[in-house]
Amino acid sequence: MRFLQKELPHLEMAKIRKFPERKICQLCDYCQTTIFSGFWMCCVCGREYCLSCYEEWNDSDDSLKETRKCSQKRHHYKEQLVPIYHYTKEEIVRLFDQCNQMILDDEDSSDLDEGELPDDDAANLSAESSSSTIKSVESSRVMTRRRKDSRKYRTSKSKAKATTVHFKDSVVSISNQDNGIFTSPPQDCHDRTPQLHDEHKKTEYKANEMTEEIFRDLWRKGYPFVIKSVDKLKENIWKPDYFIKHYGNKDCTVIDVKENVEYKMDVKTFFRGFEDSSKRFMNKYGTYPCLKLKDWPPADDFAETFPEHYEDFSNSLPFKEYTTRNGIMNLAHRLPLEINRPDLGPKMYNAYGSEDNVGGKGTTNLHLDMTDAVNMMAYAPSVENRLEEERDKPAAAVWDLYHPADLPRVRRFLRKIAKEYGLSINHPIHDQCFYLDKGLRDRLAAEEGVTGWRFFQNPGDVIFVPAGCAHQVCNYTSCIKTAVDFVSPEGVARSYIVNQQFRKLRNGHKRKIDILQLPNILYHAWVTSWDESSD
Known part of the structure; x- marks a missing residue:
């Protein structure tokens, strides 16, 4: 709308x-x-x-x-x-009327409101600098769905259950409801008022206890979670030796996570040092940089470059209706085949072990994405095969995640840190220039009352990250992970907010270009859903 x-x-x-x-x-x-x-x-x-x-x-x-x-x-x-x-x-008016009709037909239509979302960072920054306590009432277009079991949704390859995706307005007050949208901070930065997402204490689930109902409830609220020990991947094809044998001569670009310097090398050179530091690449200064091979392959389709891995990963994903390319609840799937579709992955993320203590640089800096994402760890060396300094770590990797409602405080804190460091930044999160080590995490908790969630990840663990949820990662040991993005009905309002934030970034910013095509996704999701509901 x-x-x-x-x-x-x-x-x-x-x-x-x-x-x-x-x-x-x-x-x-x-x-x-x-x-x-x-x-x-x-x-x-x-x-x-x-x-x-x-x-x-x-x-x-x-x-x-x-x-x-x-x-x-x-x-x-x-x-x-x-x-x-x-x-x-005529097309736009018909589309507009259909949206209105769907809203009127909805049982919650009496709660509709035409208020505006704070959909860019400027709105949130003005709230951050306000000297008065603000309680924001937000209105969002939230994508929800209706199932009609008797209908069929036709794709080019097969038929699946019909799913109607529709917009619903909801009035949300931070005092009594939480739909995962950005909220304004209270007056005193040392006295953070309780937030509804503070209730999200259970963040780990076993594969047999995570249900579709639980998933949708968490996703609607913008709550991340981890499913432990899925363990469905074929272990042999995800080992470093496999990539050395089958892809060793391929060229790749790796990044030194501590110095943010790129190096060109072949895949064999990178993976050879995965578990043996003496075989690692040495730079011109005579040191062994902590390397990361991210977004692999960078441009080619994962399914074509790694067909066996693609099939194995896709078959292992939970909630395939959402997380796979052809998932009926993945709104990006509704784009016609002839359209230039966005590349939502999968991609592989491989990196050596790093540190998250004071002075640690982590593996991936704090950032957030326009899409929902699911990340599965495919491989990490056993404890006895890790480097000596890595063996006492609590897991193979650790994630820090922050709910969208806390991000105004996180941004305010990082702008203060940027001033202390003498850094010139455009956006403290979208610039992806900070890793919050233990010292900064402690300060964030003390000065802003924000602690976020910590997830520990081991091989077989699957982490779900909602759109708009800021997160950072530190590998405690060398890890191979695979992730894929998707666009869910429950998260599309948050996707829109991030889309508008990226739009406000300075020209030339690495996150500014709209690669998702959210308006086109919403249009085709609506058209296909309306056609199904009208059958």
């Missing part, structure tokens, strides 16, 4: 229609987010601007002139841009 509300007035002005190119993800040339239907274009240079950027446009703002330069040595002005659309007024 949020997207559609901007489209209707635009269609009253737009007279030119341009059919969307399915093989190209059309992005706004200023904010780098996906253009859904309506946009504004310069007929001289062809630059395209989304409806939000046009709405925020201020010709008198000199700071934007460089970005809005036309190729013909002139500046763009609002009145010179031409309105264009992809979908007709």
Whole structure:
């Protein structure tokens, strides 16, 4: 509905229609987010601007002139841009009416509210600096589903149970309900008021005790959790020796997690030092860097590069309706095959052991993602085969995770740390420039009252991370993990908020480009769901 509300007035002005190119993800040339239907274009240079950027446009703002330069040595002005659309007024109105009808049919429709979500970091930052206690009431479009067992959803390969995904407005007050959306901090940073996610004490589940009902309840609230000892993977194909034998001559790029320096090497060189530090790569300074091979393969499809691993991983995932590529509850699956789909993985994450004590650099810095994610540890050396300093660690890896409601406090704390370190940052979390070692975690708890959750992960353990949930990772020993992203109905409101935060990042920021295409995902999820419910 949020997207559609901007489209209707635009269609009253737009007279030119341009059919969307399915093989190209059309992005706004200023904010780098996906253009859904309506946009504004310069007929001289062809630059395209989304409806939000046009709405925020201020010709008198000199700071934007460089970005809005036309190729013909002139500046763009609002009145010179031409309105264009992809979908007709009839299509948008029909879509709008269908959304409204679904909302009216919902039993909770009496609670609807048209308030705005604090959907960018600027809103949260203003709340952080406020001197008064703020209790925010938030309204969100939350994707929920209806099952109709008698209907069938047709895919190109098979038929699955029909699933209707629909929007539902909900009024949420932090005093009595929690749907996982960002909330404002209280006045006194030393006296954090209790949050509803503080109730989330049980974070570990055995495979046989995690039910679909429990999963959906946790996911709706934005609560991460770990399923212990799934143990379904084929052990032999996930060992370092296997990758040395079958992929050893392939080139790869690895990162020194302590110095943030990249090195080029072959796969054999990296994995040879996985359990034997004497065989590790030595840099020009005569030291052995702590290396990480992330997002492997970086560009190619995991299913094509590692077909056996892809099948093994996919078969081992819990809640396949959500977590697999063809899962009926994975909204990204609703995109037509001919569309240039986002690459949501799987990807492999391999790294040597690091430290999380005072001065430790961890393995992956604090960050958050626009999508939901599931991460499975496939391999770590047995305790007796680990380096001597790694043998007394409580697990193979440790995760620190923070609920979205606590992130205003986390951001405020990290901005203070950035000042202490003399760092210039754009966004304290999206820049992914901090690992909270023990000293910083203790300070965060003492100064902001935020402790988050700690998850210990061993081979066979599966960690679920909701969209918008900030997290960092430290491998205590060398680990091989595989992760995949997905877009769930329960988490799509949080995905939208992160999407809007990325949009506000400075130009050139590594997280700014919208690779998810959330508006397109929502549109096709809605259309396919409405068609099913109308059968």
